[in-house]
Amino acid sequence: xxxxxxxxxxxxxxxxxxxxxxxxxxxxxxxxxxxxxxxxxxxxxxxxxxxxxxxxxxxxxxxxxxxxxxxxxxxxxxxxxxxxxxxxxxxxxxxxxxxxxxxxxxxxxxxxxxxxxxxxxxxxxxxxxxxxxxxxxxxxxxxxxxxxxxxxxxxxxxxxxxxxxxxxxxxxxxxxxxxxxxxxxxxxxxxxxxxxxxxxxxx
Amino acid sequence: xxxxxxxxxxxxxxxxxxxxxxxxxxxxxxxxxxxxxxxxxxxxxxxxxxxxxxxxxxxxxxxxxxxxxxxxxxxxxxxxxxxxxxxxxxxxxxxxxxxxxxxxxxxxxxxxxxxxxxxxxxxxxxxxxxxxxxxxxxxxxxxxxxxxxxxxxxxxxxxxxxxxxxxxxxxxxxxxxxxxxxxxxxxxxxxxxxxxxxxxxxxxxxxxxxxxxxxxxxxxxxxxxxxxxxxxxxxxxxxxxxxxxxxxxxxxxxxxxxxxxxxxxxxxxxxxxxxxxxxxxxxxxxxxxxxxxxxxxxxxxxxxxxxxxxxxxxxxxxxxxxxxxxxx
Numbered sequence: 006x007x008x009x010x011x012x013x014x015x016x017x018x019x020x021x022x023x024x025x026x027x028x029x030x031x032x033x034x035x036x037x038x039x040x041x042x043x044x045x046x047x048x049x050x051x052x053x054x055x056x057x058x059x060x061x062x063x064x065x066x067x068x069x070x071x072x073x074x075x076x077x078x079x080x081x082x083x084x085x086x087x088x089x090x091x092x093x094x095x096x097x098x099x100x101x102x103x104x105x106x107x108x109x110x111x112x113x114x115x116x117x118x119x120x121x122x123x124x125x126x127x128x129x130x131x132x133x134x135x136x137x138x139x140x141x142x143x144x145x146x147x148x149x150x151x152x153x154x155x156x157x158x159x160x161x162x163x164x165x166x167x168x169x170x171x172x173x174x175x176x177x178x179x180x181x182x183x184x185x186x187x188x189x190x191x192x193x194x195x196x197x198x199x200x201x202x203x204x205x206x207x208x
Numbered sequence: 209x210x211x212x213x214x215x216x217x218x219x220x221x222x223x224x225x226x227x228x229x230x231x232x233x234x235x236x237x238x239x240x241x242x243x244x245x246x247x248x249x250x251x252x253x254x255x256x257x258x259x260x261x262x263x264x265x266x267x268x269x270x271x272x273x274x275x276x277x278x279x280x281x282x283x284x285x286x287x288x289x290x291x292x293x294x295x296x297x298x299x300x301x302x303x304x305x306x307x308x309x310x311x312x313x314x315x316x317x318x319x320x321x322x323x324x325x326x327x328x329x330x331x332x333x334x335x336x337x338x339x340x341x342x343x344x345x346x347x348x349x350x351x352x353x354x355x356x357x358x359x360x361x362x363x364x365x366x367x368x369x370x371x372x373x374x375x376x377x378x379x380x381x382x383x384x385x386x387x388x389x390x391x392x393x394x395x396x397x398x399x400x401x402x403x404x405x406x407x408x409x410x411x412x413x414x415x416x417x418x419x420x421x422x423x424x425x426x427x428x429x430x431x432x433x434x435x436x437x438x439x440x441x442x443x444x445x446x447x448x449x450x451x452x453x454x455x456x457x458x459x460x461x462x463x464x465x466x467x468x469x470x471x472x473x474x475x476x477x478x479x480x481x482x483x484x485x486x487x488x489x490x491x492x493x494x495x496x497x498x499x500x501x502x503x504x505x506x507x508x509x510x511x512x513x514x515x516x517x518x519x520x521x522x523x524x525x526x527x528x529x530x531x532x533x534x535x536x
Binding site: 016020031073076086095124128180 | 222223253260264268270280281283284344346347349350352353354356357358360386390394397402403405406409410411412413414415421423425428430436446489490492
């Protein structure tokens with residue numbers, strides 16, 4: 006009976022944490038105004054998200070052992086993210102265009118690529134992440150790495166302009182009328198590969 | 209007095225719910241399914257493995273960057289960098305360590321399929337996959353989380369099952385049916401969380417009610433396996449399918465527990481995942497969800513209209529395989 010109590014307690018703790026993660030995800034979507042719920046609920050949802058985050062120890066200092074312990078457990082069990090895939094709506098997808106400038110004035114276009122389809126899915130997942138404002142501090146360094154991966158195949162390139170943007174697909178009725186998707190640049194960075202200087206030019 | 213009695217009745221009910229006697233057939237499905245999943249995962253990534261997980265300046269995005277982000281959450285989360293550092297101490301290059309990690313994962317998948325050294329293999333598979341998923345955190349997506357969860361439950365479950373080679377090679381004491389039932393319950397409740405939260409979040413977006421989300425998800429690369437010109441022909445089916453997905457996911461938590469609706473709901477959910485795999489190319493995601501569903505609710509699930517033929521047999525899902533329990 007004692008072992009059953011221990012198992013039951015573990016069950017309770019595990020699903021309590023999972024509930025907090027799931028609620029944090031749902032509240033976050035509502036607070037961002039991404040749902041069709043009235044905007045009056047945004048503030049309540051933000052409070053709810055904070056409560057869920059504090060339950061998960063995210064409001065504590067980064068070095069707090071409880072926070073670290075909970076985070077480690079969540080990652081180990083694969084439950085660190087809520088299950089709000091493809092929800093509430095499907096956003097535009099994102100594209101990275103690399104403008105390769107050669108010393109003789111030639112300009113070519115390329116984009117980061119991988120061999121397999123499974124890895125391509127992961128690359129797209131990375132690009133979609135970069136559009137999220139919380140990844141803003143990482144954008145330049147990640148784009149630089151992606152540009153560098155292409156530069157290794159074109160070592161004579163002098164400068165790479167990385168143009169990141171969203172691709173807006175047409176609605177089904179627009180598609181029927183002949184409209185097609187269009188690329189909308191969000192920001193760009195210039196990487197000078199011969200010299201050590203990098204210029205960034207967010208748009 | 210009444211309160212005490214009702215509390216004790218509630219506790220008893222909870223224990224009965226958490227520890228239903230079970231056979232280990234569901235565990236066989238989970239082990240073989242996840243073994244197949246691990247094998248497919250490693251084979252799909254074989255050509256890009258080094259490119260995805262190499263250090264700064266050698267791969268697509270630096271592995272160290274992904275690991276730094278993970279370490280911000282907690283430095284205790286396993287990552288490939290640990291293995292690379294360990295290999296470095298022994299004079300083994302990063303490339304060799306990555307190759308060994310890939311080979312380890314492939315072997316672990318094959319061993320899980322066969323049921324050889326089940327527990328250590330499940331732990332190795334969980335650990336190496338977790339390392340890869342966390343080191344490539346920026347490149348991860350939903351399938352990685354479900355794989356981690358599946359392997360996490362598998363390594364904690366009472367292995368080996370009766371169909372494992374371990375069981376045939378070594379005389380192993382039969383497992384406690386109630387403990388087997390407990391781990392199946394964990395998986396079942398987990399899936400209810402997954403679908404309820406996923407369905408609720410979808411219900412909150414207007415695009416799932418008018419079909420536009422289905423259109424957008426099917427025409428965006430890399431999921432655009434079906435030509436938009438074909439999709440346009442089924443324009444009127446998209447809202448129906450979108451609403452059906454919302455209802456299927458939200459309704460899962462209720463209808464999967466009812467004996468009369470369980471089989472139909474399970475078939476619909478499996479059909480949805482097969483469709484996701486075939487129409488969007490999300491094979492790994494589809495496979496892991498199918499495996500988890502089959503292990504959680506598929507084994508022992510009865511076909512409603514065949515019930516009268518099965519009256520003499522036992523109910524494996526809620527009851528037990530009596531032959532197995534008496535045998536143990």
